[in-house]
Amino acid sequence: MSTNDSVPHTDAMAWAGSDEVLGQAAAWLDEGREVALATVVSTWGSSPRPVGSQLLVDRQGNMVGSVSGGCIEGAVVSEARAALEDGKPRLLDFGVSDEMAWEVGLACGGKVEVFVERLGD
Amino acid sequence: MKRAVLDDLLEARCRKAPVALVTEIESGRQLLLDGDRVQGDLEATPVLREAATERLRQDRSGLLEDGRHFVQVFLPPLRLAIVGAVHISQALVPMARLAGYAVTVIDPRRAWATEERFPDVEMVTEWPDDALEAFQPDERSAVVTLTHDPKLDDPALIKALASPAFYVGALGSTRTHARRLERLRAEGLDEAAFARIHGPAGLAIGARSPAEIAVSVLAEMTAVLRRAPPLVKGERKE
Numbered sequence: 001m002s003t004n005d006s007v008p009h010t011d012a013m014a015w016a017g018s019d020e021v022l023g024q025a026a027a028w029l030d031e032g033r034e035v036a037l038a039t040v041v042s043t044w045g046s047s048p049r050p051v052g053s054q055l056l057v058d059r060q061g062n063m064v065g066s067v068s069g070g071c072i073e074g075a076v077v078s079e080a081r082a083a084l085e086d087g088k089p090r091l092l093d094f095g096v097s098d099e100m101a102w103e104v105g106l107a108c109g110g111k112v113e114v115f116v117e118r119l120g121d
Numbered sequence: 122m123k124r125a126v127l128d129d130l131l132e133a134r135c136r137k138a139p140v141a142l143v144t145e146i147e148s149g150r151q152l153l154l155d156g157d158r159v160q161g162d163l164e165a166t167p168v169l170r171e172a173a174t175e176r177l178r179q180d181r182s183g184l185l186e187d188g189r190h191f192v193q194v195f196l197p198p199l200r201l202a203i204v205g206a207v208h209i210s211q212a213l214v215p216m217a218r219l220a221g222y223a224v225t226v227i228d229p230r231r232a233w234a235t236e237e238r239f240p241d242v243e244m245v246t247e248w249p250d251d252a253l254e255a256f257q258p259d260e261r262s263a264v265v266t267l268t269h270d271p272k273l274d275d276p277a278l279i280k281a282l283a284s285p286a287f288y289v290g291a292l293g294s295t296r297t298h299a300r301r302l303e304r305l306r307a308e309g310l311d312e313a314a315f316a317r318i319h320g321p322a323g324l325a326i327g328a329r330s331p332a333e334i335a336v337s338v339l340a341e342m343t344a345v346l347r348r349a350p351p352l353v354k355g356e357r358k359e
Contacts, residue, residue, distance in 0.1 A: 089149030
């Protein structure tokens with residue numbers, strides 16, 4: 001992963017690193033990989049990642065960044081692959097009841113909307 | 122996202138320019154607002170431009186009221202200049218980094234400003250006013266003086282107050298701070314400048330150890346950055 005020399009990088013900072021996600025996106029596109037980007041566009045309740053958090057996914061399912069700290073990444077990755085397939089952007093709504101929240105891994109009962117788009121068209 | 126938009130966005134980040142990316146959720150069309158420059162396949166209507174500009178001002182990414190557009194705000198990185206390579210700084214550096222700040226420690230006293238005490242930290246051993254001249258604090262910068270030595274703290278404060286830094290803090294007791302203001306008044310600073318100094322720096326949380334003081338300073342910086350409602354200092358139920 002590339003880091004800006006003037007900005008010290010720590011692992012704990014990585015969640016905030018839109019720069020790193022976007023830089024990686026450009027690098028992957030340069031390698032000819034097919035890449036999709038997921039972005040948290042709204043949250044409600046105790047969602048683990050703030051609006052603007054991003055996850056980069058390639059067709060093989062490689063990931064950089066995060067949109068939930070692990071809870072919903074699986075579902076997002078499969079939608080990202082679908083977006084790579086048909087080229088259409090989609091809005092994923094993990095608006096879940098507390099009970100549902102357990103199923104998709106949002107133990108806290110939060111709500112998250114994630115926008116998924118194909119990159120580099 | 123189009124490749125051209127991605128490249129422009131990355132270029133703007135390198136330039137440390139504030140930019141906003143507006144996405145029409147349904148179509149995926151986007152526009153990048155970079156000062157007066159607009160790029161992308163989404164029409165930059167006055168309404169969208171105004172909303173994006175307002176979001177930039179508030180540092181708030183989110184869906185617009187129409188529910189159809191998402192604005193992602195990209196502001197220049199947060200920076201912190203700490204004057205004084207002291208114990209509190211050793212605690213404050215890693216904490217501030219976790220909170221997303223790029224940290225610079227300034228101290229001309231080479232016995233303090235050592236690689237051993239501050240591994241992997243950008244250290245500047247110039248005199249604080251020269252160091253801050255080079256640091257160029259902007260609206261996304263905080264400056265904190267921690268040396269307790271007027272020879273070092275005062276020139277730093279004068280430089281910091283001449284900049285648009287969002288937070289200027291000075292460590293020291295209330296009495297120390299009163300004497301500091303007298304000296305700064307003699308240097309020609311006025312009440313308007315004094316009002317910008319957070320002194321004694323830090324929220325009143327009863328901090329004692331260097332790490333606790335670092336927490337209180339970082340908490341105050343955060344409150345100012347996020348425009349949290351003011352806390353009344355010193356008033357606590359016993």
